[in-house]
Amino acid sequence: MPLTTSKEMFAKAYDGGYAVGAFNVNNMETIQGIVEAGVECRSPLILQVSNGARKYAKMVYLKKLVEAAVEDSGLPICLHLDHGDSFELCKQCVDDGFTSVMIDASKLPFDQNIELSKKVAEYAHARGVVVEAELGTLAGVEEHVSNKYGCFTNPDEVEEFVSKTGVDSLAIAIGTSHGAFKFKGEAKLRFDILEEVSERLPGFPIVLHGSSSVPQEYVQMINEFGGAMPGAIGVPEDQLRQAARLAVCKINIDSDLRLAMTGTIRKYLAEHPAEFDPRKYLGPARENIKQLVKHKIVDVLGCDGKA
Numbered sequence: 479m480p481l482t483t484s485k486e487m488f489a490k491a492y493d494g495g496y497a498v499g500a501f502n503v504n505n506m507e508t509i510q511g512i513v514e515a516g517v518e519c520r521s522p523l524i525l526q527v528s529n530g531a532r533k534y535a536k537m538v539y540l541k542k543l544v545e546a547a548v549e550d551s552g553l554p555i556c557l558h559l560d561h562g563d564s565f566e567l568c569k570q571c572v573d574d575g576f577t578s579v580m581i582d583a584s585k586l587p588f589d590q591n592i593e594l595s596k597k598v599a600e601y602a603h604a605r606g607v608v609v610e611a612e613l614g615t616l617a618g619v620e621e622h623v624s625n626k627y628g629c630f631t632n633p634d635e636v637e638e639f640v641s642k643t644g645v646d647s648l649a650i651a652i653g654t655s656h657g658a659f660k661f662k663g664e665a666k667l668r669f670d671i672l673e674e675v676s677e678r679l680p681g682f683p684i685v686l687h688g689s690s691s692v693p694q695e696y697v698q699m700i701n702e703f704g705g706a707m708p709g710a711i712g713v714p715e716d717q718l719r720q721a722a723r724l725a726v727c728k729i730n731i732d733s734d735l736r737l738a739m740t741g742t743i744r745k746y747l748a749e750h751p752a753e754f755d756p757r758k759y760l761g762p763a764r765e766n767i768k769q770l771v772k773h774k775i776v777d778v779l780g781c782d783g784k785a
Contacts, residue, residue: 481548483577483608484556487522488647488683488727496780497722500524500685501771502560502732504531506543507760508739511767513547513555518768519775519782524578524728526558529567537574553785558610560730568598572607580649584612588635595643603644610728613639614651616688633674640679647683647728650675652721654688654713657733667717669724676725683727690733691715691778693770699741703748710737715778722780731774738770739763 487498501512503525516523525544532540541557548555558578559571568579581598583591595611602609614631631650640648652668675684692712700707718729746759753759776782 479548479552479554481545481557481575481577482554483606484524484558484683484728485608485646487524487554487556490784491722491727491781492681492683492725494780494784495723496784497686497718497726497729498522498524498781499771499774499779500526500558500560500728500730501735502526502528502531502730503540503544504534507764508735508767509540509543509547511764512735512771513551513553515768515771515775516553516555516785517551519772520553520785521775521779521781521783522554522556522785524556524558526560526730527571527576528560529563537571541575562598565594565597565601568609569601572602572605576607578608578610580610580612581645582612582649584615584649584651588639592639592642595639595645599644599646608646609644610647610649610685611639611643611645612649612651612687616651616654616656630668630671631675633671633678636675637678640682647685648675648679649685649687652686654686656688665711665714665717667713667721669720672721672724672726679725682725684725685728685730686718686721686726687730689713689718689729690731690737691718693734693737696734696737696741699745700737703741703744705740705744718778719780722778729779734770734774735767738766742766 491498503509544557556578557576559576561582562568562580568581571579581595583594599609615629652671690712692710697707697710742763743759
């Protein structure tokens with residue numbers, strides 16, 4: 479089975495009242511853990527690569543790992559560029575064999591966002607690749623994406639934006655945030671915005687970025703074994719499940735994977751100070767990523783059994 483686009487995934491997710499998980503990947507163990515969870519749950523998967531991951535692992539290595547995962551698993555898997563910030567980067571990923579790209583021009587003025595998103599969509603569509611764009615901005619910090627203040631998506635703009643750009647899905651800002659420190663008080667997503675957007679764009683797939691829930695067991699594990707992450711709080715999973723029942727067809731998860739890996743490694747090395755074989759601590763980290771992703775697929779996304 480070759481890599482697939484997200485188009486059919488999203489059509490089924492919209493009609494079925496669930497979302498597909500988009501998990502960021504940086505190395506072999508992360509890919510293995512995610513895909514093993516997908517196999518056990520029979521779930522479609524989106525494996526997404528940021529520009530930082532491209533630079534860290536080299537795209538040729540990551541792509542071969544993802545292709546191996548597709549061949550070994552038999553699952554429908556989409557390879558997606560996360561937060562492409564230029565036409566040139568999106569073009570390179572299309573040319574490299576990605577089946578989906580995101581152009582994030584959300585910091586630009588509305589007309590410039592339309593212009594750049596349309597340019598990417600025209601290039602990608604001519605080559606069978608789907609495109610995600612963003613309207614509104616998320617607060618928080620994650621890799622090269624940094625914004626102190628978020629800006630909610632304006633529902634009055636979404637119809638014009640989608641019709642003029644021709645993009646296939648739209649990331650909106652309803653209160654999620656990048657990174658592990660999302661909220662200082664009670665987390666509450668703006669479902670009124672989501673509902674109005676979905677009314678204006680019936681049947682159109684919506685995307686949520688910054689949707690890690692920051693599992694407290696891993697935050698505590700990190701802090702207990704030498705880390706310093708006081709006050710790390712994520713998006714409540716019940717709110718994400720509610721969003722998945724509505725128009726949200728893709729939910730991005732990155733920080734939770736990092737927390738699971740880092741917490742596991744910190745704990746293992748603290749308890750086995752003489753150990754220096756990376757397989758001994760990366761193996762348990764991979765297993766915890768797998769268990770985390772299984773939980774997300776079943777209890778948050780609702781996409782188990784949909785492959």
